[in-house]
Amino acid sequence: MMTTPVKPEIQVVYQRPDSFTDLTTHYCPGCTHGIAHRLVAEVIDEMGLREKSIGVAPVGCSVFAYKYFNMDFVEAAHGRAPAMATGIKRVLPKNTVFTYQGDGDLASIGMAEIIHAAARGENITVIFINNAIYGMTGGQMAPTTLPGMKTTSSPFGRDVELSGYPVRMCEILATMEGAGYIVRRSLHDAKHIRQAKKAIRLAFETQERGLGFAMVELLSSCPTNWEINPHEALDFIAERMVPVFPLGDYKVNEELKH
Amino acid sequence: MAKELLKGNEAFAEAAIRAGCEGFFGYPITPSTEFLEHMARRMPQLGRAFVQAESEVAAINMVYGAACAGKRVMTSSSSPGISLMMEGISYIAGTEVPAVIVNVMRGGPGLGNIAPSQGDYYQMVKGGGHGDYFPIVLAPASVQEAIDFISLAFDLAEKYLNIVYVIADGNMGQMMEPAELPPMRELPKEPPAWAVTGAKGRKPNILSSIYINPPDEEVTNIRLVKRWLEIEKNEIRFSEYLMEDAEFAVIGFGTAGRVATTAIRAARQEGIKVGLFRPITLAPFPKEQVAEISRRVKRILVVEMNSGMMLEDVAAAVQGRVPVEFFGRMGGVTPFPDEILDEIRRVAANKRPVNWNARAEWIARLEQIVAEGK
Ligand SMILES: Cc1ncc(C[n+]2csc(CCOP(=O)(O)OP(=O)(O)O)c2C)c(N)n1
Ligand code: SF4
Ligand SMILES: [Mg+2]
Numbered sequence: 001m002m003t004t005p006v007k008p009e010i011q012v013v014y015q016r017p018d019s020f021t022d023l024t025t026h027y028c029p030g031c032t033h034g035i036a037h038r039l040v041a042e043v044i045d046e047m048g049l050r051e052k053s054i055g056v057a058p059v060g061c062s063v064f065a066y067k068y069f070n071m072d073f074v075e076a077a078h079g080r081a082p083a084m085a086t087g088i089k090r091v092l093p094k095n096t097v098f099t100y101q102g103d104g105d106l107a108s109i110g111m112a113e114i115i116h117a118a119a120r121g122e123n124i125t126v127i128f129i130n131n132a133i134y135g136m137t138g139g140q141m142a143p144t145t146l147p148g149m150k151t152t153s154s155p156f157g158r159d160v161e162l163s164g165y166p167v168r169m170c171e172i173l174a175t176m177e178g179a180g181y182i183v184r185r186s187l188h189d190a191k192h193i194r195q196a197k198k199a200i201r202l203a204f205e206t207q208e209r210g211l212g213f214a215m216v217e218l219l220s221s222c223p224t225n226w227e228i229n230p231h232e233a234l235d236f237i238a239e240r241m242v243p244v245f246p247l248g249d250y251k252v253n254e255e256l257k258h
Numbered sequence: 259m260a261k262e263l264l265k266g267n268e269a270f271a272e273a274a275i276r277a278g279c280e281g282f283f284g285y286p287i288t289p290s291t292e293f294l295e296h297m298a299r300r301m302p303q304l305g306r307a308f309v310q311a312e313s314e315v316a317a318i319n320m321v322y323g324a325a326c327a328g329k330r331v332m333t334s335s336s337s338p339g340i341s342l343m344m345e346g347i348s349y350i351a352g353t354e355v356p357a358v359i360v361n362v363m364r365g366g367p368g369l370g371n372i373a374p375s376q377g378d379y380y381q382m383v384k385g386g387g388h389g390d391y392f393p394i395v396l397a398p399a400s401v402q403e404a405i406d407f408i409s410l411a412f413d414l415a416e417k418y419l420n421i422v423y424v425i426a427d428g429n430m431g432q433m434m435e436p437a438e439l440p441p442m443r444e445l446p447k448e449p450p451a452w453a454v455t456g457a458k459g460r461k462p463n464i465l466s467s468i469y470i471n472p473p474d475e476e477v478t479n480i481r482l483v484k485r486w487l488e489i490e491k492n493e494i495r496f497s498e499y500l501m502e503d504a505e506f507a508v509i510g511f512g513t514a515g516r517v518a519t520t521a522i523r524a525a526r527q528e529g530i531k532v533g534l535f536r537p538i539t540l541a542p543f544p545k546e547q548v549a550e551i552s553r554r555v556k557r558i559l560v561v562e563m564n565s566g567m568m569l570e571d572v573a574a575a576v577q578g579r580v581p582v583e584f585f586g587r588m589g590g591v592t593p594f595p596d597e598i599l600d601e602i603r604r605v606a607a608n609k610r611p612v613n614w615n616a617r618a619e620w621i622a623r624l625e626q627i628v629a630e631g632k
Contacts, residue, residue, distance in 0.1 A: 050457070051456050051457060051458035051459075052456035052458065053456065054327075054454045054455075054456065056323070057466070063468065066462075066464050066466065067464075069462075070457070070462060071456075071457050071462050072454035072455065072456055072457045072462050072463050072464070073454070073462065073463075073464050073465075073466075074323065074326045074353075074454055074464075074465045074466065075464075075465070075466030075467070075468055076319065076322075076323075076349075077319060077322075077345055077346060077349050080315065080316070080319035080322075080346065083311065083315070083316040083317075083319035083320050083322075083323065084319050084320070084322055084323035084326075085323060086309060086316075086320050086323065087281065087283060087307075087309075087319065087320035087321060087322060087323025087324035087325075087326075087327070087331070088323040088324060088326065088327045088454065090281060090307035090309060090320070090324065091280060091281045091307050091324045091327045091329045091331070092327050092455060092456075095455065095456050112312050112313060112315070112316065113312070113315075113316050113319070115312075116311075116312035116316065120309075
């Protein structure tokens with residue numbers, strides 16, 4: 001008599017989120033944009049939001065974000081994603097609306113739009129990729145570039161006398177009454193990536209629970225324009241960026257704490 | 259509904275609401291502000307979206323977002339504010355979503371002043387923002403026309419997935435005039451198939467103006483040009499007054515056209531056979547109609563409240579068949595009927611050819627008029 005072999009319980013523990021398309025991204029090796037995308041897609045899957053989500057892509061290296069997320073998407077003008085998201089959310093208040101923006105996009109050209117979206121308490125979620133540089137245009141100085149850091153437009157290192165100091169967005173936005181959730185996380189190692197994911201989840205929960213504007217700033221790498229290898233780039237985040245941009249919770253609505 | 263005494267901007271705003279506008283995003287600027295103020299009161303009452311944005315840059319990008327969501331949305335502003343919107347307008351055009359923009363024009367360039375002007379003709383008619391696109395431009399000459407054209411603007415914007423400007427000036431925005439508002443339209447139950455509303459039970463909808471591969475962009479450009487040719491075929495609008503037997507034609511739009519009407523009536527009493535051709539769609543421009551007029555009149559006088567902008571479109575259509583002369587006031591100055599009557603008399607008596615520079619001849623006359631304190 002034949003016996004059927006007992007199959008070990010096979011469980012899928014890692015797969016492509018439904019909220020992702022199966023395209024290969026165009027990001028450079030060692031770039032953390034891809035990790036940030038994946039975290040957002042996983043959170044949207046886990047919260048079951050895919051079918052009602054509308055993403056707003058920026059102008060920057062993530063301009064093609066809409067190709068990688070398997071959901072409705074629009075592509076904003078440089079810096080205007082929060083205004084576009086406002087327009088969408090105001091006419092479709094039941095949908096989940098999020099922007100994904102770089103530091104040039106959000107903290108330079110789009111400064112007015114992000115501040116006022118937060119001030120109005122727009123119920124949107126913002127994923128803010130701070131890589132201290134303009135990636136897409138070939139490595140110019142960003143408002144978040146560190147003092148002394150060499151870029152193509154600060155070739156002798158950012159001179160604070162000439163071009164000022166890094167802009168800290170979480171600290172600024174945490175002063176806004178309309179903000180429900182403002183935190184800074186980093187993507188430089190597995191532990192921090194897990195913490196980043198939890199924060200992204202809370203940022204979407206802020207929106208779903210109608211608690212106002214939510215932003216997660218993610219310290220990210222740009223090995224290509226920093227001109228170092230991917231491994232050194234992660235160290236650069238931990239050693240050089242974190243001291244200037246301290247990780248932490250800058251504003252968390254009481255209701256999110258329980 | 260009967261005629262009532264309506265204030266320009268408020269009537270335009272109410273007309274937009276009745277035409278089914280579901281989102282208004284704007285920033286205060288004279289002489290358009292009452293539009294925004296009316297929306298601030300009425301839109302929340304009706305459960306529709308209203309945001310006073312932090313700038314015109316933000317306002318137009320809110321319009322862009324809400325338009326992508328498939329709603330009837332608009333903004334209203336005045337010249338400097340419209341300049342600030344140009345990047346967003348180009349994105350809207352490149353994404354092929356509908357949007358209605360009311361420009362209550364004022365004197366410029368720069369901060370200029372808040373008085374009525376038609377100085378944005380080039381910016382409105384020729385595009386204003388970057389890249390190859392063609393906005394539709396409707397130019398009302400009365401409060402009633404503005405009311406009617408705002409409804410029409412939404413319909414055209416949606417039919418052609420195009421930007422539609424309704425351009426008024428401070429005169430129309432601020433005047434009280436008897437007019438009739440349309441009844442309230444029902445809002446559509448279903449969003450258009452292309453809108454971003456959440457990819458439930460369908461493939462994701464992606465709305466963007468990026469075509470990184472030039473041949474793909476060119477395919478889009480071809481589509482936009484073909485759409486424009488279609489618009490040129492179907493949507494030309496104009497109005498004529500005493501043109502049947504006219505030997506001289508005055509061509510003017512909006513307020514300038516309206517003021518010219520009074521002058522033409524007076525000229526007729528003096529026996530001058532003059533009529534008015536008033537383009538309503540400045541884009542698409544009624545080229546063939548102007549060409550046809552130039553085959554049956556002796557001379558054409560273009561009247562504008564700018565430095566002779568539509569003049570160039572008229573001259574292009576006339577192709578030298580008859581002399582085209584120009585009279586304009588600028589800087590927020592509205593011409594009086596008497597001034598235009600003087601010009602009609604002069605043009606009717608003028609036998610000289612125009613030396614291809616109507617603008618140079620006019621500016622000399624204008625300096626004289628200004629020197630005389632008129
Ligand atoms: C109005 C306008 N100005 C400038 C640009 C050029 N531009 C494109 S992306 C970019 C900077 C992007 O940097 P960032 O937002 O930090 O994104 P990253 O590429 O680093 O992810 C600039 C200046 C543009 N597209 N539009
Ligand atoms: S240039 Fe920098 S930010 Fe852009 S994809 Fe490459 S590594 Fe990432
Ligand atoms: Mg950057």
